[in-house]
Every structure is written in C-alpha cells, then in structure tokens.
Amino acid sequence: MAAVGAACAAALVALTAVPAQAHAPVGRPAPHWQLKDTGAPDVRFRGLAAVGRDTAWVAGTGGTVLRTTDGGGTWRDVSPPGAGDLQFRDVEAFDARHAVVLAIGEGEASRVYRTDDGGGTWTESFRNTDTRAFYDCLTFFDRRHGLALSDPVDGRFRVLSTTDGGRSWSVLPDAGMPAALEGEAGFAASGQCLVASGPRDVWLATGGGARARVLHSADRGLTWTAAATPVPAGDPARGVFALAFRDRTHGLAVGGDYRADQPSPRAAATTADGGRTWRPAATPPPAYRSGAAWLPHSRVAALAVGPTGTDLTTDGGRTWRTLDTGSYDTVDCAPDPVCWAAGEKGRVARLER
Template identity: 80%
Template sequence: MGKTGRVVSLGLCGVALAATLAAAPAPAGAAAGRADASGAGAPGADASGAGPSGAAWRLKPTGTEVRFRGLAAVSRSSAWVAGSKGTVLLTSDGGRSWRNVSPPGAGDLEFRDVEAFDGRRAVVLAIGEGEASRILRTDDGGQSWTESFRNTDPRAFYDCVTFLDRRHGLAVSDPVDGKYRVLSTGDGGRSWKVLPDTGMPPALPGEAGFAASGQCLVGAGPRDVWLATGGGATARVLHSADRGLTWTAAGSTIPAGDPARGVFALAFRDRAHGLAVGGDYRTGQPSPLAGALSRDGGRTWRQAATPPPAYRSGVAWLPHSRTAALAVGPTGTDLTTDGGRTWRTVDTGSYDTVDCAADHGCWASGEKGRVARLER
C-alpha cells in the first residue's frame, strides 16, 4: 500500500540501501495548501550524480508539466501520482510508461493526495474551499472513478487523507468552528462521515494544515494517526490512538508563527518513532530548524542536531530500516541514517513528496511533471 501507515521492520536489504545512499556523493550541481497553489521551485539536478554502485533518483518522464504533490508507491514497478488540472497517472513498468487515468471532467480539480491499495484500487483527494474538496475512488486502475465525498461546507478545506488498512481511513480539513474537522471511512473510501469534534482540542489562532505533499495526516498500525500543523504560534503535531475520535496535541521544534511556516510532513515507522519536516515554503526564506524526531509516539519532539538545510515538504522511512529516511523539497533530497538526528543533502533536484513501498521501491514527485525512482 502507499502511504497507509506500513509498519517498517529491520532487514538487511534496507540497511544496505541506506549505507549505499550514505556513501553516495552529493551532486555538483512549494508548497502549502491555500497559501500556495503553484509554488514553482528550481528544477535542480536530474539525479544525484552517484557512481554505478550508488543510489540516485532517476527521472521517469511523464510527458506532462503538471505538479504532482500526490504520490503512492505500490512497488518498484507500480506507482500512482496525482496533481494539478485533475491529473492522475499510473505506471506498472517502473516508470518507463505512464497511463493517464485522470477522472473525466476533473480538469478544474487540484489533486494533492493519492492513497493506493494496489495497482487497481486507489483514492484521490482534491483540495479547495467548499465543493472543490472531494474524494474519488477507483477499483479498476483508473478506468472509472466514483465520487465518494463532496464537501458542502464553504468553511471547510480538506488537506490530506490517509489509510490505516484497506478499510479504515481518515481525511482532515482545516479548522471549522475552531477545531479540525475529520472524515472517517470504514469501507475503503467508498463512503465517508464527519466525526464528532468533542475529542479534538481547539486549534490555535491562525493554525491550519498544509496540503503540500499528502503527508500532513499519516498513520501507523490499525488505530494511530498523526496530524501536522502550522501557521499558529507553535507548529504542533496532533495524535489520535482511536482512529480520530480523540486527540492530544504536542508542540514541535519546527518554527511557526506565520501562515507559511510549520510542520509540512510526517512519517512514522511504528507507533513510537516519528519524523517531522517543514520550515518556510517561501522561496529565499530560511528554514534553519526544518527537522524534528519523536521516540514516544509524538508526545514530545526533539530538534534534529543537523536538520535539513532548507524547507522540506515530504519525508519517508526507507523500507526495512530502523534508522534511514529521506526528506524532499524544492531544493533537494536529504538522507538520515540515524533516525532523524542528522541529515545531509544527497541530491539537489526539486521534489514535493516521497514514498516507499515494501519491496524497496522508493519514488518522488513534484513540479513540472517530475517523477523519479530511486535506483542503484
């Protein structure tokens, strides 16, 4: 499954991949929901410049210029991407070719998240105020789509969707009446209901989620889910251990205090170990504290000793590794091999989001139709 809260276990292949990435030389040479609809950044390098034994992003031409902020890695051979102008693409041959499986009549929609169960079944989220926020599902590889949710509240703006298993999933909207609004499904996204907000703590003034990479709402295991926020005085991470019924909030070390700053993406490899990345998505603005880590399920967060050097909008644990992860953003890709304590840049290409499948299929996507797969 794509970003559906896989539990990552220790394996020699993942450790070897992390070691290869760590040894790869750096090359020679955005982002948020309502605040940024285009956010073009510098295209950067096409690959990391690593040698034959190194791992590097290899671009997989999509034949389009749309921005893909939604990504679901199914395997090394199969991945879904979703983006602007209602575009959804699917590959089943490792990115050598792409099928345009966009929903009919969706050209005005802005897809920001896709969650895939396999190469045939997937759910996409369109963002925007009022009826622009929608959820669609396909069961036949995108040959047909069914709209399963359309927001009718003009105050709501949905940012992200995640699945905990093949049946249970959640979607989150920016605050309505002072609290985040949460949708729930128990049938794989075929139907949705708004959960009561009695267990949701009040939002901070100016606080919201970022629809930058489909990773502002993530899960691990059958019941745990985390929500990333920004814009308020503190960039917080909210956690629910009961599929969205009750939540607790914890402050992160990533700066906020501005609509453009906060936590943009989360990744949990199990119920305890999490990573947070973010910063300030505006071009040229510094993001000196762009990474944080948690070892207690998000109850507390610690600043990375050596964080990513700039704003990052996506993050993913490498499969079968307890310590290695990738973070991506408009100015590059960073690698950690110590669980998020230290990061170093291994590529300068522009990507918005990253996702890895259990068979070591890691993909990244972003502006100008860019999609890449990690290859050695």
C-alpha cells in the same frame, strides 16, 4: 527483505560521504534519483503512492492522475472525467487497481474519488458542501479504514472517516479534538500532513499558528492530544508540512517556511514516544522540506524532499545530509524495497542503485 533494505541504506550513507565516482563499484552506479518521463510537464504532482518497484500513482494539478505499472517506463492518464478544474494533492493506492484521490480547496473543491479498476472508472465518494471546510490530505490504516483532514471548522480540525475503503465518508465528532490555535491549519503540500501507523494510530501536522504542532490519536481519530514541535511557526507559511512514522513511537517531522526567499532553520524534528515530545534535529535539512519517508526495512534511514533538494538521515533524523538538489514535493517508499519522488514540471523519479 530486511537485509536488502539495510543494504540500500548503507549504500545511501556511502553516497553522501564522498563523490559518487570515487566510491561506486565499476559497472554499478551509486544510488540516485532516476527521472521518469511522465509526459506531463505542466503538472505539479504533490500526491504520490508507491505501490512497488513497478507500480506507482501520482496526482496533481489540472485534475491529473497518472499510473505506471512498468517502473515508470510508461504512464497511463487515468484522470477522473470532468476533474480538470480540481487540484489533487493526495493519492492513497492499495495496489495497481484500487486507489483513492483527494482534491483540495474551499467548499465543493474538496472531493474524494475512488477507483477499483486502475483508473478506468472513478466514483466520487465525497464532495464537501461546507464552505468553511478545506481538506488537505488523507491516510489509511488498512484497505478499509481511513481518515481525511480538513482545516479547522468552528475552532477545531475536522476529520472525515471511512470504514469501506473510501466508498463512503462521514464527519467524526469533534468533542475529542483540542481547540485549534489562532491561524492554525494543515498544509496540502505532499499528502503527508496526516499519516497513520498500525491499525489505530494517526498523527496530523500543523502550521500557521503561534506554534507548529503535531496532534496524535490512538483511536482512529475520535480523541486527540496535541504537542508542540521545535519547527518554527508564527506565520501562515511556516510549520510542519510532513510527517513520517516507522512505527507507533518513532517519527519524523519536516517543514519550515515554503517561501523561497525565507530561511528555514530547525526544519526537522524527531519523536521516540509517539509524538508526545519532539526534539529538533541536531543538523537539520538546509532548507524547507515538504515530504518525508522512512527507507524500507530500516530503523534509522529516511529521506526528506523539497523544492531545493533531497536529504538523507542515517541516524533516525538527528542529522541530515544533502543527497540531491533536484526539486521534489513528496516522497514515498514501498516494501519492495523502492522509493519514488514527485514534484513540479511533471517530475517523477525512482531511487536507483
């Protein structure tokens, strides 16, 4: 599997070096996003879970959840009943039958649902009753242990915890959470403002405050440390929008300013010490990016996506090159190896080569 992942990364490097028709072997197309018809042109999918080459879940506006088990050839609408007014921004899937989705918003608009039968039925396992809370994203360490992140309540980020795969949730104590900066919050842009790697490590990304920060916990959310990043902040529209960690020490942060008429310099950063320190990318993506993912089985290659395109790094996030100019909000990869992306106007694509 590692050899296949390395070959995929090498092919992506070649793709960015010269035009596809100049280097692609006869009869074999260069790596590219292949759009899959979801039949949902009015939905914006910011939640994405890549289970494998054949199976993926997407979640988005209008309470919509779709699932494919044939590589995107067909999609089944498995939306929870009565969820039409909700905005799903994250989905975490364990396989083709078991998944957890998060709806975002103030007060009771923030909810969590779980299915054990491929979306045939859903159970609402959490409904936020605190009007001060606004949940943004969730992550799982394994099939049982996971966390969900809310914007600050009483001056500290609030974290939910589950130990039974999302069937029940409880608010963690905030004594080990550093104080939030004025105006600081998470971004519910891609389901990647809270990410885990390994059995206990988790990171959360922030923006809106004077500095864009990444907070890290090594004990499943009980205690946290905060580190500033070089990604610009100082405005409610700026900060770190997505994180990706390939192990407990090496990570990427991407973001910028989500407003289309505003530039996003220094829109990416890297860490090699678990998030204690962050360095700006020498050549960052050219614009705001809302999602990121490491290529399967690669120590150096990753993708970043946003409304104006997809970028590739082949040196661990130090430099980025544009791969595609299509609009995507989120990206996720599975060990198959395969990568999927999703975004506005019902757009879902699988990376092909």
